[in-house]
Amino acid sequence: MSGTTNVDFFSPATLQDNGFRNIGIFQNSNLDASTLTLSTTDPARIGIDMDNSTLSLTESTVSGHTPDIFATFASRVRLFTTTIGTFFCDELVLVASDLGIICPDGLATTSSQRRSPRKTTRIESHTEHAEP
Numbered sequence: 001m002s003g004t005t006n007v008d009f010f011s012p013a014t015l016q017d018n019g020f021r022n023i024g025i026f027q028n029s030n031l032d033a034s035t036l037t038l039s040t041t042d043p044a045r046i047g048i049d050m051d052n053s054t055l056s057l058t059e060s061t062v063s064g065h066t067p068d069i070f071a072t073f074a075s076r077v078r079l080f081t082t083t084i085g086t087f088f089c090d091e092l093v094l095v096a097s098d099l100g101i102i103c104p105d106g107l108a109t110t111s112s113q114r115r116s117p118r119k120t121t122r123i124e125s126h127t128e129h130a131e132p
Contacts, residue, residue: 017041022065025050025075036060038068050075057082071095071103 014037015022022038025031025048036057038047047065048055055071056078062068067086071077071093079097089095089103 013037014039017045019045021046021049023048025053025055028052030054030056032056033060034058036062038062038065040064046070050077054078077101 012035013033016039022040022045023031030053031048032054033056037060039061040047041064043064043066045065047062047068047070049070051072052074054076055069058080059082061083063083063085065086067088068084069077069087069089071087071089073090073092075089075093077089077093077095077097079095079099079101081098084099084101087099087101089101091104093103095101095103
């Protein structure tokens with residue numbers, strides 16, 4: 001999804017092994033789902049890959065991916081009564097959840113030390129200030 005797309009799932013839905021990423025949410029898109037199940041037989045896949053978009057999951061399960069949710073740059077994530085195995089986020093992601101996720105650390109991962117599964121170069125800026 002990209003370009004201000006809104007998708008709502010409010011009945012049970014199951015996705016498995018749906019390409020490199022099960023779901024991609026980009027360019028200010030919105031996914032609101034309840035009772036969604038995402039799984040894979042290939043742990044190298046990304047469950048939900050998102051950038052500058054909104055994800056709301058309730059009573060859902062995302063498991064078996066590396067990571068299950070990959071959220072970057074200005075993404076907004078709401079997870080309630082949802083099971084997530086691994087969650088990657090940077091410091092620009094807002095999370096509201098009953099899982100105790102705090103960005104940039106995510107859940108069950110050390111995101112600041114981990115390579116991006118998107119295989120893109122991470123750009124880190126560092127500015128040193130000299131004392132006057």
